[in-house]
Amino acid sequence: MLRTLFKWVVVPLLIVALGAVIVVYSVNNPTDSLVARSLTYSNVFKALNEHLMLMFVSMGGAIVVGISIGIMLSRPKLYYLGRGVENIVNVGQTIPSLAILALFFTILGLGFRVAVFALFLYSILPILRNTFAGITSVDDSIIESAKGMGMSPFRILKKIELPIAYPIIIAGIRTAVVINVGAAVLATFIGGGGFGDLIVTGLSVRRDMVIFTGASIAALTAILFDYIIGQVENKLVKW
Amino acid sequence: MIKLENVTKKFPGMKIPAVKDLNLEVKEGDVCVLVGPSGCGKTTTMKMINRIHEPTSGTIYIQGENALKMNPIKLRLDIGYVIQEIGLFPHMTIEENVATVPNEKKWPKDKTTKKVEDVLTLVGLDPKIYSNRYPVELSGGQRQRVGVARAMVSDPPIMLMDEPFGAVDPITRARLQNEFLRIQERMGKTIVFVTHDIDEAIKMGDTIAVMREGQLIQHATPGDLLSSPADEFVASLVGRNRSIKRLHLIRIREILDEVGRAKPATEDMSIDDIKQRIEESNIRSIMVVDRNNKLTGVIGINDLKKKTGKVATDYMEDIAESVTSDATLNDALSVMLECGEGYVAIVNEDDQYEGTITLGDLLNVVKEDS
Numbered sequence: 001m002l003r004t005l006f007k008w009v010v011v012p013l014l015i016v017a018l019g020a021v022i023v024v025y026s027v028n029n030p031t032d033s034l035v036a037r038s039l040t041y042s043n044v045f046k047a048l049n050e051h052l053m054l055m056f057v058s059m060g061g062a063i064v065v066g067i068s069i070g071i072m073l074s075r076p077k078l079y080y081l082g083r084g085v086e087n088i089v090n091v092g093q094t095i096p097s098l099a100i101l102a103l104f105f106t107i108l109g110l111g112f113r114v115a116v117f118a119l120f121l122y123s124i125l126p127i128l129r130n131t132f133a134g135i136t137s138v139d140d141s142i143i144e145s146a147k148g149m150g151m152s153p154f155r156i157l158k159k160i161e162l163p164i165a166y167p168i169i170i171a172g173i174r175t176a177v178v179i180n181v182g183a184a185v186l187a188t189f190i191g192g193g194g195f196g197d198l199i200v201t202g203l204s205v206r207r208d209m210v211i212f213t214g215a216s217i218a219a220l221t222a223i224l225f226d227y228i229i230g231q232v233e234n235k236l237v238k239w
Numbered sequence: 240m241i242k243l244e245n246v247t248k249k250f251p252g253m254k255i256p257a258v259k260d261l262n263l264e265v266k267e268g269d270v271c272v273l274v275g276p277s278g279c280g281k282t283t284t285m286k287m288i289n290r291i292h293e294p295t296s297g298t299i300y301i302q303g304e305n306a307l308k309m310n311p312i313k314l315r316l317d318i319g320y321v322i323q324e325i326g327l328f329p330h331m332t333i334e335e336n337v338a339t340v341p342n343e344k345k346w347p348k349d350k351t352t353k354k355v356e357d358v359l360t361l362v363g364l365d366p367k368i369y370s371n372r373y374p375v376e377l378s379g380g381q382r383q384r385v386g387v388a389r390a391m392v393s394d395p396p397i398m399l400m401d402e403p404f405g406a407v408d409p410i411t412r413a414r415l416q417n418e419f420l421r422i423q424e425r426m427g428k429t430i431v432f433v434t435h436d437i438d439e440a441i442k443m444g445d446t447i448a449v450m451r452e453g454q455l456i457q458h459a460t461p462g463d464l465l466s467s468p469a470d471e472f473v474a475s476l477v478g479r480n481r482s483i484k485r486l487h488l489i490r491i492r493e494i495l496d497e498v499g500r501a502k503p504a505t506e507d508m509s510i511d512d513i514k515q516r517i518e519e520s521n522i523r524s525i526m527v528v529d530r531n532n533k534l535t536g537v538i539g540i541n542d543l544k545k546k547t548g549k550v551a552t553d554y555m556e557d558i559a560e561s562v563t564s565d566a567t568l569n570d571a572l573s574v575m576l577e578c579g580e581g582y583v584a585i586v587n588e589d590d591q592y593e594g595t596i597t598l599g600d601l602l603n604v605v606k607e608d609s
C-alpha cells in the first residue's frame with residue numbers, strides 16, 4: 001500500500017516539486033534585468049502550456065493511429081505489407097528530428113499546427129513498429145490453440161494478441177514520448193512555441209540561467225512521463 | 240461419429256500431399272490413435288477435423304453432419320483440442336487458461352469456477368496450489384495436464400489430442416495414461432489421439448490407425464494389429480516383441496483374481512504366524528498392511544533371517560513403488576525392473592492393498608499368448 005502510494009504519487013510529485021523549485025528560484029533571483037525580463041512566471045507557464053499541448057496532441061494522435069495501423073498490418077492478409085512498412089519505419093527513425101521539422105517547414109510553413117503534425121508523424125514510428133512487432137511475435141501455437149478452442153479472430157486479438165503485446169506496445173509509447181519531449185524543444189524553430197522558446201531566448205541574450213531553466217524543465221518533463229509510463233508498463237506485465 | 244471420406248490435403252507449394260485419399264471412421268465413445276513416423280500427416284489429419292486446415296478435397300462428417308459446411312467457430316467450441324505444442328496463454332493464470340472455452344460460451348461465473356476446479360483436480364493438479372499460477376511457473380508435464388484440462392473443461396463430446404503426454408518422463412507418462420483411461424471409461428468421449436509411440440497407441444487405443452507418407456495403411460484394434468499386421472511396415476512398427484507388447488493390452492485387474500496370492504500380514508502379527516504363512520503358500524515375500532488395509536511394507540524371507548523381533552513391524556521394509564489395478568501388465572513390469580524386485584504390490588487409489596503380481600505371473604500371460 002505504502003509502496004503503491006510512493007510509486008504513483010510521491011515520486012511524480014517530487015519531480016514536479018523539483019521543477020517548481022527551479023522555476024520559483026530563477027524567477028525570484030534574476031542575475032540581471034535581462035534575465036528578469038525573459039524569466040517571468042507568465043513566460044514560463046506559456047512555454048509549459050505550449051510544450052504540453054504540443055506533446056499531448058501529437059502523442060494522443062500518434063498512439064491512436066500508430067496502434068491502429070500496427071494492428072491492421074499484423075493481420076495475416078497484410079503481414080507482408082507490414083514487413084515492408086516495418087523497414088521503412090526503421091529508416092524513417094534514423095532521420096534527425098530537426099531535419100523532419102525543417103522538412104515540414106518548407107512544405108507547410110510556420111506555426112503550432114505544423115509542429116504538432118511533424119511531432120505526430122515522428123512519434124507514430126516507434127509505436128507502430130512495436131505494435132506490429134509485439135503482435136506478430138506471439139507464438140503461432142498460442143494463436144492456433146485459441147483458434148482451435150473456438151475463439152473468433154477478433155476475440156483472439158482482444159484477449160490474446162493485444163494483452164501479450166501490451167508490454168512491447170507500451171515500450172514503444174515510452175520511446176515515442178521521450179523522443180517527443182526532446183523534439184518538442186525544437187518546435188520553437190518553426191514557431192511552435194514550448195520550452196524551446198526559453199532556451200532560444202537564453203541563447204540569444206547569452207544568459208545561462210534562462211537556458212538552464214528552460215532545459216531543465218524540459219528534461220524533468222521527459223523524466224516524469226518516462227517514469228509514469230514505466231510504472232504502467234510494470235503493472236501490465238504480471239507473468 | 241467422426242468420418243473422413245477420401246480426404247486429401249495438399250499444402251500450397253508442396254509437391255506431395257501431406258494427407259492422401261484418407262478414409263477413416265471413429266465410432267462414438269472410441270479412442271482412435273493415429274500413429275506413424277514423424278511427418279506422416281497425423282497432425283494434419285487431426286487439424287482437418289476441427290478445420291484448422293481445410294481439406295483440399297474430400298468430406299468430413301461429424302455426428303452425420305458435413306463439418307465443412309458448419310460454422311467453424313461453433314464446431315470448434317464442441318471439440319476439445321490439445322495441440323502438440325500445448326499452447327497455453329502466457330499472460331493468463333492457469334485458472335483463466337482453463338476457463339477459456341466456458342468464457343467463450345458465456346457460462347455463468349460460478350459454474351465456470353466450479354468446473355475449472357473439478358477438471359484441474361481430475362488431471363491431478365490441486366486448484367488451491369495451481370489456480371493462480373502462470374504457465375511459466377509450471378513444469379512441462381504440469382503444463383501438459385493444464386492443456387488437457389483446458390480441452391475437457393466444457394465436457395465436449397469429441398476430443399482431439401496431439402501427443403498430449405509427449406513432454407513427460409516414462410513413469411509420469413504411465414500415470415497420466417492410466418488416469419486418462421480411467422477418466423475416459425467414465426466419460427466415454429470420442430477421441431482422436433495422436434502419438435508416434437506405438438506402445439502408447441497399443442495401450443490407449445480402442446482402434447489404431449497406422450499412417451505412412453500421408454496414407455492410412457491399417458486401421459484395426461490393437462489386438463488385431465499385433466496378431467495380423469497388414470504389411471512389412473506395420474509389422475516393423477509394432478516390432479518383434481509382439482507377445483511382450485500384449486502386456487500393454489491387459490490390465491492388472493484382469494489377472495489379479497486368477498493369481499490367488501497369500502493374504503497379507505497385519506502389522507501386529509506374530510513372527511511365527513508370518514513364517515507359517517510364508518511356508519504354506521510357498522512365497523518369497525509377504526506384504527504388510529495396517530488396520531485399514533493400507534499397505535505399509537513388505538517382509539522378504541531374507542529379512543526374517545537378518546532381523547530380530549516379535550511382530551511384523553520389526554521385520555518390515557519400505558516399499559518403493561506400487562501400482563493401481565487399472566495399470567497395465569507392462570506398467571507392472573516397468574516397476575519391477577525399476578525397483579529390481581520380482582514382484583509389485585497392487586493398491587487402490589487410497590493405497591489399500593489389493594494383491595501382488597510377480598514376474599512369474601507375467602511370464603505365464605506371455606506364454607499363454609504365443
Ligand SMILES: Nc1ncnc2c1ncn2[C@@H]1O[C@H](COP(=O)(O)OP(=O)(O)OP(=O)(O)O)[C@@H](O)[C@H]1O
Nearest residue numbers: 250251253257276277278279280281282283284435
Ligand atoms: N502449415 C503447413 N504448411 C506446409 N506444409 C506443412 C504444414 N503443416 C505440415 N506440413 C507438412 O505436411 C507433412 C505432414 O505433417 P504433420 O505435421 O501432419 O506430421 P506429423 O505426422 O504430425 O509428424 P510429427 O510426428 O513430427 O508431429 C509434413 O511433410 C510437413 O512438412
Ligand SMILES: [Mg+2]
Nearest residue numbers: 281282323401
Ligand atoms: Mg504432429
